[in-house]
Amino acid sequence: MRLPSCAALALALLLLPLVAQANDPYSWAQPGKVQIRHLDLDLNLDFKAQRLSGTATLSLDWKDPEAQNLVLDTRDLAIKSVTALGPGGETRPLDFNLANSEPPLGSKLTIVAPKQPEKVRIAYRTSPDATGLQWLTPAQTADKKAPFMYSQSEAIHARSWIPLQDSPAIRFTWNAHITAPTGVRVIMSAINDPDHPLDGDFRFEQPHPIPSYLMAIAAGDIDVIETGPRTAVYAEPSVVKKAAHEFEDTEQMIETAESLYGPYRWGRYDILVLPPSFPYGGMENPNMTFATPTAIVGDKSLVSLIAHELAHSWAGNLVTAASWRDIWLNEGITTYVQGRITEAVYGEKQANEEILLAARRLKATIDDMPENAQRLVPEPRPVGAEDARTRVAYDKGSWFMRTLEQRFGRRHFDAWLKSYFNHFAWHSITTEQMMAWLKKNLIEKYPGNMSWDEATEWVYGTGIPDDASLPTSKAFAAIDRQREAFLAGKLPAAELDAADWNTQEWMYFLNRLPKETDLDRIKPLDAAWHLTGTPNAEIGMRWYRRAIAAGDKAVWPAAAEHVTHIGRLYLTMPVYEAFVQTPEGLAFAKQVYARAKAGYHPLTRHAVESLFASATDQQAAPASTSG
Ligand code: BES
Ligand code: ZN
Numbered sequence: 001m002r003l004p005s006c007a008a009l010a011l012a013l014l015l016l017p018l019v020a021q022a023n024d025p026y027s028w029a030q031p032g033k034v035q036i037r038h039l040d041l042d043l044n045l046d047f048k049a050q051r052l053s054g055t056a057t058l059s060l061d062w063k064d065p066e067a068q069n070l071v072l073d074t075r076d077l078a079i080k081s082v083t084a085l086g087p088g089g090e091t092r093p094l095d096f097n098l099a100n101s102e103p104p105l106g107s108k109l110t111i112v113a114p115k116q117p118e119k120v121r122i123a124y125r126t127s128p129d130a131t132g133l134q135w136l137t138p139a140q141t142a143d144k145k146a147p148f149m150y151s152q153s154e155a156i157h158a159r160s161w162i163p164l165q166d167s168p169a170i171r172f173t174w175n176a177h178i179t180a181p182t183g184v185r186v187i188m189s190a191i192n193d194p195d196h197p198l199d200g201d202f203r204f205e206q207p208h209p210i211p212s213y214l215m216a217i218a219a220g221d222i223d224v225i226e227t228g229p230r231t232a233v234y235a236e237p238s239v240v241k242k243a244a245h246e247f248e249d250t251e252q253m254i255e256t257a258e259s260l261y262g263p264y265r266w267g268r269y270d271i272l273v274l275p276p277s278f279p280y281g282g283m284e285n286p287n288m289t290f291a292t293p294t295a296i297v298g299d300k301s302l303v304s305l306i307a308h309e310l311a312h313s314w315a316g317n318l319v320t321a322a323s324w325r326d327i328w329l330n331e332g333i334t335t336y337v338q339g340r341i342t343e344a345v346y347g348e349k350q351a352n353e354e355i356l357l358a359a360r361r362l363k364a365t366i367d368d369m370p371e372n373a374q375r376l377v378p379e380p381r382p383v384g385a386e387d388a389r390t391r392v393a394y395d396k397g398s399w400f401m402r403t404l405e406q407r408f409g410r411r412h413f414d415a416w417l418k419s420y421f422n423h424f425a426w427h428s429i430t431t432e433q434m435m436a437w438l439k440k441n442l443i444e445k446y447p448g449n450m451s452w453d454e455a456t457e458w459v460y461g462t463g464i465p466d467d468a469s470l471p472t473s474k475a476f477a478a479i480d481r482q483r484e485a486f487l488a489g490k491l492p493a494a495e496l497d498a499a500d501w502n503t504q505e506w507m508y509f510l511n512r513l514p515k516e517t518d519l520d521r522i523k524p525l526d527a528a529w530h531l532t533g534t535p536n537a538e539i540g541m542r543w544y545r546r547a548i549a550a551g552d553k554a555v556w557p558a559a560a561e562h563v564t565h566i567g568r569l570y571l572t573m574p575v576y577e578a579f580v581q582t583p584e585g586l587a588f589a590k591q592v593y594a595r596a597k598a599g600y601h602p603l604t605r606h607a608v609e610s611l612f613a614s615a616t617d618q619q620a621a622p623a624s625t626s627g
Helices: 006-014 015-019 236-248 250-261 304-311 328-346 346-368 391-423 430-441 452-460 474-487 503-511 519-529 537-549 552-564 569-579 581-597 602-620
Strands: 034-046 051-063 069-074 078-087 091-093 096-098 106-112 120-124 132-137 148-151 171-179 187-189 201-211 219-220 223-226 231-235 270-271 288-289 319-321 427-429
Touching: 015 171, 069 219, 069 552, 106 120, 132 391, 171 187, 171 219, 187 201, 219 304, 223 236, 231 236, 231 250, 236 270, 250 304, 250 391, 270 304, 288 304, 304 328, 319 328, 328 346, 328 391, 328 430, 346 391, 346 474, 346 552, 391 430, 391 452, 430 452, 503 537, 519 537, 537 552, 537 569, 552 569, 552 581, 569 581, 569 602, 581 602
Parallel strands: 034 171, 231 270, 270 288, 319 427
Antiparallel strands: 034 051, 051 120, 069 106, 078 091, 078 120, 096 106, 132 148, 148 219, 171 201, 187 219, 223 231
């Protein structure tokens, strides 16, 4: 365990008040000069042109009396005009300069505004290649009848559909007026009315100050089923019934979280199930979680995804990481709360299995990561904002929270976490602000349970502290014994006691099959348990990557179908990675991708193409320099 020197730490704490004011390295914005307080969107949604176009009107808080400019983030936006709006509604054109794009930040938009207007209106349109939007043709949807579009703004993609200050440190309220073809339902990250007529004219209002990465929109042939007094499920007509059944416990989840951390402050909590090309598992858009359909497997075994996104209503959306450097405050604390909700609604066995799956994976991989990536707060910061999203943020972050819970006991720890959410509600904060609250209100209040050094080691140190404890699982222990006997040739595949394994138990069995498992183990496993073609993509991903690595070409068509149908990075990339290990597999994967590409999100395209490029390079290199 290595720590940065005490001097560096002391300096970091001393600079604490400055950190909140400092510019975000992933944004062009200059929040010390001016900040967006409110956003008014007026956009037309054009499926044919695959564009949003209209105006964004920003209400501004000028902070620096000397400031001359308003600097905004944009990416691939065409800016038509910029106007200042006076208090009486009078307008005045403003000069602006749109710089060339500098990846990964995008184009800096500098608006010349020496008179510091209260409001600035920007007329613009998006590009069909906006990194934060996916446009699907009818053929690419489940029901094939209407086109579909949706956004994914986190981490820094809001700027590809709205010109704004794209930094999590800056919060604003917003309203929107969206026009669209009639018959289409438009949804945003605000309160949505399940009975809204599909008349092509939608209005939204988000009265709570949110950071830009929580801006979201979707539109398409979308039905609604209400699942409780403040919950509903939105999805394409052929999916919505199954989805409403899978997610029917959402109200119970909300009540659990409320009993632990205080009232759900947002009003409604709805879920939109997206087409399978959605690149993530879920996204915590306020009032309207966006979710992958791969979580719907019929037995609710993957619904802790909803517990996770719901938990963000406290950790992330209410108290927000001020910078992507601090993303563990969102994802680590949320993953901890996810476990508490899962435990209360689905029982300790389920919750412990999920905790163990994540913790064992982290433990097995963290020592091989670059030292800096092992820290909850990497210093220097990761190069790209998306690079900050690592298993460490989720799994080490939640492990730290569980350790605090064990040391201080649930009574004190739960009360402390609730006080954290209440104290920092509606604010964006740094790790150092969180840690100061921890020190004062838990560590020093109940001395003898955990030292301050130990706490800072979790945050700034590498690896996992040696005494970090884990729950136990009888089912997993039995699976370990069976896997061993099976691999040693002492237990035939058909005699595995797997008939009643749940999703997590299969995941655990497959996770720990060695990468170089032999074909003569793989074949009987498939014959006995019919893993190829499984409708459960968590099991499918784990199965295909091992079977491909073992050289089982019989699974190739089903594996190709898996990656073609599913764009969720975490379920698709490991299968592509298994394919590209051999020249023949790489050639096959390229063919599969050529057909699948049209249905993929820009992020998935980018990930697959980067993988192909590095695999092609590696295979072209002479044997002596490769590997
Ligand atoms: N907020 C994240 C997704 C995210 C983070 C997107 C950073 C882009 C940048 C979301 O809450 C999340 O963690 N999703 C997980 C769900 C899983 C942990 C249940 C995912 O997509 O895998
Ligand atoms: Zn999350």
